[in-house]
Each structure stands twice: as structure tokens, then as C-alpha cells.
Amino acid sequence: MNIDSTRSWTKRRDEKAKRLSKVKHLADGRILPTDKMVEALEMLISPKDKVVLEGNNQKQASFLSAVLAQVDPEKVNQLHMIMSSISRPEHLNIFEKGIAEKMDFSYAGPQSLRVAQMLEDGVLKIGEIHTYLELYGRLFVDLIPNIALVAADKADQNGNLYTGANTEETPTIIEAAAFKDGIVIVQVNEITDELPRVDVPGDWVDFIVEADKPYQLEPLFTRDPRHITELQILMAMMAIRGVYERHNVQSLNHGIGFNTAAIELLLPTYGEKLGLKGKICKHWALNPHPTLIPAIESGWVESVHCFGGEVGMEKYVAARPDVFFTGRDGTLRSNRAMCQVAGQYAVDLFIGSTLQIDKFGNSSTVTSGRLSGFGGAPNMGHDPRGRRHSTQAWLDMMTGDDPVGRGRKLVVQMVETYQSGNRPVFVESLDAIDVRKEAELATTPVMIYGDDVTHVVTEEGVAYLYKAQSLEERRQALAAVAGVTPIGIHHDFRDTEKLRKKGIVALPEDLNIRRTDAKRSLLAAKSVEDLVEWSGGLYHPPAKFRSW
């Protein structure tokens, strides 16, 4: 045996105790004073620490990120930041100031241009770009945090946390730090004696601090029906008939966007006319989309589990506990990690949009000069090969008679052949291939891989890619629905006829859809005001969506 008896096995615990003792004079029990936070962070965070700063696509620990940007880089530097989303300017300012050095992240939507620029300038080093769920996984493996900076609505004196509708990833981040002798610091909007409910036990929390103002929260999933076009309505009709009805889709996830909002708003009208109510789209993994209100009110929806909340939907959700997951206090309980698990493994279908699709169906939202990352879509937009249970939709994807064959998840891309600005969606080669070289990434940042895509819906028709017997047939099927883009323009119409006969491509007429029926009058709600009316006044849209 080769045991080193002098080795300490409590280095992390000892280090934590040392740091906590340094701020003892500042803290009142678990409460740190708002105006001493710069000082406190300078004592609690050490150079090279792994720091998880909460911030996903909606909720931001905005007070703590602002404080972190003010610490003295002589004292706190070379931090390794771990963030679901790079959303706020100070998330990058800390790199320019020399406080942080390396970044592991999932999504950089609002800051994607600046990330690319800073990377080129050598101001920022990227660890890896993840989907949400794999980043959470690494928090328990090789990205174990020393520090967690997170946000909650309320805390009591013992550090018990109330997150309200926006539980999101807070418990997951806290768990990784709290149980590996990391330091957990939570900004709250209010410290109170009695909490409406407990979302995270105070036992897991080291410090709470009352923020100078409530944490930032983005209404990311609100789509104004006013902007839904008739082309989008046509595609939504094809998705409902050609995919949802055909494969008997019971459970699903919708991405963000007007395309899927159109589907949500057609269920109570077009879907109802087709007699589909109670037959499809019963169980959902998605945020509380306001555009889902009419379908809920019409009795389409049995359950919705949410990644996060949505600004303005709080009262509506609280009034519909049979549909949404809510707590003892009556408000929404979201959970980003578990909803990603559900969205990956437990639903029949994922449908989303994208910016570019190549001839084999690989797609990406990463375009030149923008390193936007992945978010959660690839986790849901692939065939989960660890799945073993079957549903009718999943079995419907089986082709051939392999005795050890299996079904597939439905992964649907829904795009118009051209983006705004006259840029084709269907392209010979993804911009992401160039971005890989520029940013020196190990692999091309593909959002959804072509061999995971089962269907592509465009204004031209539906391509049933899962039926394609070869890569060449897949390419042809894509070309058949790619319109006059570089991929579609040289397509031979006679090939489309063959593919239609084989059931690999369906045009609107094959689905009994008349293009002229795709009218805005089909939308169950034509404006945000209509959504408010559907909700019986329970939905309170943010000011920017109010036009009345």
C-alpha cells in the first residue's frame, strides 16, 4: 500500500472556512449588507476560482454580476466563469478588466457579436460551448464550482429561498456548489420572516444579500400574434396535418418563435375543425407561452412542465394548477434541469426553427461573426439513443424490419426558405464551418445534425427525411422543399413527383391544405390583447407588448 498519511482530504472545506471567517465582521448571520458586497466578494472569491454566475436566457443574478464587475482585479483575477448564458454587458466586462479569464457557457445570444470579437482579441478564452444539460452535468464532474452567485425572489433569515415562478436552474447550481464545499451567495429581492414556500433549503446557502433592485427577467417567450404571417400559418397547418396528426403526437416541446406560436394559435381553430382536440398535443415541456393560452382555455392541454417562467403569465398560471406545476403558494414551479430531461427523453416531438440548413439537413444558428452558442435546443433536437420506452409517434419513425430496430424521436425543423433580408436558409455550406476556424473550435458548432432531423416543414411542403433510404435521397427531399434557394433551385421537378409517390415529400395539396385557406383569420388570437381576453384578464403582458 502506498498511502500518504500526511495528505489532507478536507482542503476545500478548510479553504471555505477560512474565507467565511474573513467576512464574519460584515455578515449578520447569513445576511451580507448590500453596500458591502464588493468588499465581501473580494474576500470570498480567490484567483482562479471556478465561479458559476446565474444567468440563463431569462433570469439574471444582475446585482451580483454588477458587483463582481467592481471587484479589484489585483485581488480577484483569472476567474474561470461558468454561465448558462452570457446575457449582460458586465458578463464580458469582467474579462476586459482582468477579473475573469476563461468561460464555459451554453448561450450568448445578446452578446454573441462581442464574444466573437473578444475571442479574436485574445481577451477571453473559451473552455467549451455546451447545451444546458451537459453544462449542468459537468458541474458535478469536472467543472465543480468554488463559488455560486445566484438569484431568488425572497429569503428568510435562515437562508431558505423562495424563487416563485423562476426556479429555473437555481437549485441545480446551488446543489453542485453547496455539496462540494463551494460558497453559495444568493441575491434576493426581499428578506422576509415568512416565505410563501421553500424552493431551496437554507441549509444549502451560505449568504443572502438584498439586491438594490429586483433581478433582471426577460419575457423571452412572448410572441405578439400581430406579427404572424400567412406563410407561417400555412406552415403551421402543414405541421399540424402532416406531422402532429399523421404521427399521433401526444407530447412535445416547442422552441421560441413565430412559427411555433402559429401552431399554438391554430390548435383551437384549424385543429378543432380537424377533430383533433383530445387526440394530440396533450402534454407539453415548455415555458408558459402566452400564445398557448387559447389552446389551454379550449381544453387541448392536459399538462405543461416549464423550464422557467414568463413575465406576465404569473397570475394566469397560478389560476390553472391542473395544467401547470405549481407550489403550495399557488405559483409556478419551474425547473430547467428536469424540464430539459423531460424535453429530451419524455416527449414525442421537438420542433424548432433555425437560420441555416445545409443540403444534408445539418443546421446552425451560428453565423459569421456571431458565436451564439446552443442553449437547450440540441439536447431536445436529437434522437435520444438512451430512450427505451415507446409511444405511437416514436414507433411510427421505424422503417425496415430489423429485429433489433427501434423508434425515433420526431425532430422537426420548420423554416421559411428565405430569412428576412433575402438570405437563403438552405445553403451549400454552413457559416458555422468558417466560425469554427475563426474561433479555433474543435468541431463545427452545429445546432441540429441532419441525421437527427426527421421532418423539415417549409412553405413549399413537408420533407419526411426519416423515410429517406440514402443520403442522396435525403438531399433530394430537402431540395424538393427548399424553394429557390441555392439548394432548391436546381432541383428537378420530376424528382419531387417520385418523392411524393414514395411519401417522402408532401406538398400542401397532398395534405388537403389549400394555400388560400392560410389566413390570419384562422388564428385563435390575432393580438396580445386577444390573448389577455382569452385569459379572462389573468395574463398581464409587459408594457412593450401593450398597444392599447
Next chain:
Amino acid sequence: MNIDSTRSWTKRRDEKAKRLSKVKHLADGRILPTDKMVEALEMLISPKDKVVLEGNNQKQASFLSAVLAQVDPEKVNQLHMIMSSISRPEHLNIFEKGIAEKMDFSYAGPQSLRVAQMLEDGVLKIGEIHTYLELYGRLFVDLIPNIALVAADKADQNGNLYTGANTEETPTIIEAAAFKDGIVIVQVNEITDELPRVDVPGDWVDFIVEADKPYQLEPLFTRDPRHITELQILMAMMAIRGVYERHNVQSLNHGIGFNTAAIELLLPTYGEKLGLKGKICKHWALNPHPTLIPAIESGWVESVHCFGGEVGMEKYVAARPDVFFTGRDGTLRSNRAMCQVAGQYAVDLFIGSTLQIDKFGNSSTVTSGRLSGFGGAPNMGHDPRGRRHSTQAWLDMMTGDDPVGRGRKLVVQMVETYQSGNRPVFVESLDAIDVRKEAELATTPVMIYGDDVTHVVTEEGVAYLYKAQSLEERRQALAAVAGVTPIGIHHDFRDTEKLRKKGIVALPEDLNIRRTDAKRSLLAAKSVEDLVEWSGGLYHPPAKFRSW
């Protein structure tokens, strides 16, 4: 608009309130009396309820399952049971008694023969067979529980729970029920005023009951080094040299078994001799295997995140907080759901064993007459196509120069060519294909699919399946290491030579391993007693593993 203003949106909440009021006379706050539990369950559970009964491969809510088996089937019947693991006789007795009717589950190891028999007799209806993670996902989508029956170590009067080392899936099950107006009932070993720590907030719990005896807990991950054979040592040497070292494996999951126990016990000897310490196998997702103690004590292991605990390892784990995840009270914090996420997405390699492998590498532990289910292995034993971050091992699996190519997870099968009882592991066709027909399953219960497997290690050599350019080449590579089984026996030795030249097959000599070096003397611990010694007396093996 088509709003039904008479519709209730609080049916679940109202139903829950009604049931809670029925047992009010029995309960003292949140505490139900031990000797009134049959009566209590008869009032809290209604016919056709979805009931999650805790029980994974280790921890069982054994008091509550025994009580459930005693309720009057006139009052409680047609239950839809949802269980990670069918482990105890009463889990099936409730079906024979007519209390339960349908079962969704993951694993039925100890009861797999009886499950198959009852299915044939029509006593039990199977919903679906899952892996753990997809079953948890469905708890939030289309298997939302009405009732959760779970187990914890201690509770206080407010229902706050302490799970100690065995947190496992308890919080996940509770969350699904608690936030959808389900009823959460927890058996605890002890009700106390002060908890060592809080694992689940009392806010999520409806009732606690002191069990008549502590919940059942199985030492499932303990392997006595005494039973490790020299063939297993040879395979372990090949795995370390031919897989771990070659691909620079940093993070990994080991399945249960003597094969992987051998690897764990060779790291501090053979691995050390190769100069690999600090270079490979640093981060682990696995239960606290006693056979990992020597590697931990020799400084190989930086971190271990656990699915669950292991009987006897409590004090050792508590003394090694730099390695294990522990709470404020000093004991292990496990989390089955998050460890499955980590084991799926955040590690380089999964390695496991199996009972049958067909000629294309598909494998299963389901054999004739036994419906054993899946557990967690398929979730970790596949290439997670939602993964986007890269590691060196993952990139090493890339073949070809596709500009949108990507790496792969290492999925390794490690088997002797023959099982005990002279049954070949490599077979023409899996028994699972027949089981599918017998049990009328929608698909064949394959544990790991051949196209997910990157390496197969046998006593003959290593097959690098990820390098095979065709199905035929994959078949040949498997045949080359399949010994004298039906798959290996007709293999042409000249093909092996070609495959060795291409690097698709390696024999021990290709890895610089002499078969005669594979001796038990290489094991860092040769007995459970040795493990205790390595642990400095901190490991306390259960009585059945003590021979001194």
C-alpha cells in the same frame, strides 16, 4: 372564443384537499401514526391513481410498500404503479391482490422471473420499460403521480427531510408529486427535533410516518476482490492500456461488476507502473465502490459524484470530502437524477458488462424468461447526440474529415467470451428478440445498441469498433475477439491480421501486455479485509462480506 367558464382548473387541488381532510383525525400535524397506515393509505389513495413507490436498485420504501400490500382491494384498486425498480415481493403481491393493475418501471433484477410469469398470466400489465432518466422525465410529462411513497432517514415535525448518503431519487419523485397537487408520504427511520441537514424542504411533504424498521438498503456495489479472476485482470490491463491510456480518458462511469472492479484495483499498481497517475481517470460518476478505495488513497481520484450511497462506505466517504460530494453534516449527498445527467453528458467513457452480444455488437441482459429491464446503463451507454462540448477522448473517436463531423462518447463493453455455465456471450441472435415476442413488447429490449459501442474488450483482445468502416468490418472485428463462441469460431485468422494492421483489433501483445503478467498479485487489494486496511479502518463492510 370557445371558453367553458364552468370548467374547474383546480380538480387536482380540490381532490387532494378532500383526501387530506379524511385523514385529519389520524394525523398529528404532518405525522401519521405507524399503526394506522393501512387505514390512512385507504383514505389517501383512490382507485386508478398513479402511485410512485420508491425503490431503486438499492434503497426501498419497504415499510410503505408492505403497508400498501395490506390495503383492502375493495377500497384501493387498479393502481398504476411507477417504480424505478421492482425489488421486493410485495411490489408484485399488490398485483396478485388486485390492488394494482399496471406497471411502468426501469429495472426488475431480483423479481425479473416473476414479472415475466405474471405478465404471461395476465396478472400484470406493463406500461413501458424505461431507463431511470426517461422515467423521471415522464413524471413531469405524462406519468404525473397522484401519490408518492418514499423513504428518508429522518424528518423533523415540519416534514423537512434528511436522507443522509441515500438521497438518490427521493427529491425528484417528491418534486413531481408535490408541485402537481399529488400527495407526498414519507417513511422515516426517526422523527427528531433537529436534523443534521435538510435534503428536501418540509414544504414539499404532506405526511411523515415513523417506519417499524429502517428502510431496506442493499450493498449493491460491493465486490469482493477475492473473486476477481486472472482473466478479468488480463481484460482490465487491456482496458487501461488499450482504451483509457490510448484515448486519454479523464472522466468516466463504471458499471457494477468484477470486470470494472479489477480495473479500479489495478490503477494503483499496473496503472502507476505505466506512469498514468494524474493523467487519466480523474473524475468519476459512480456509487462509492469499495474497490475504488485504493485508487482514491493513492491519489488517483479528484472527484466522485454518486447516484446513491453504499452500505458500509458512510464513514470513509465522510472523511474524504475533497473527493466526494458531502453536506454540511459531513455525509455523502447523492442524487440519482443529476448523476445520470452527468454520466450521460459529462463523462468521456462508460464501461459495462453484459450477458449477450450479437454479431453486430447489440447487447442485452434480458434473457429467456427474465424481464430484467434496463436500469441506468442505456442512458450512459450510448453516444449522447445532444452533447456539444469536446474533450480529447471524445475527439479521438472522430474518423474521416467531414467538416461537420463530431466526436463520440466512448462506450465500452467488457466481457469474457463465455459466461459461467458455458454459455457463449457472443451469439447469432439475442434472446431478447424472443422475449419481445413472448412479452408482446413494441421493440426488442436491447441494452446497448451496436452502433453506440466504440470498443469491446474480451480476454482475446480489444475491438476498436469505432474505426470500422462498414457493418461487415464491425462484424469481423467482433468475431476477432469472440473466441470460440458461435460468432468467433468461423473467423478467419488472416482477417484478424488485416484488422490488427488497420488498428481495428489489438491483441494483448499489440498492447505490450503479457498474458502471464495477469496475476492476482497485481490487485491493489486482494480481499475485503485489504480494502478495510486501505481505508484506515473507515470502511465498514456489511457482515456478509466479512470473513475475518
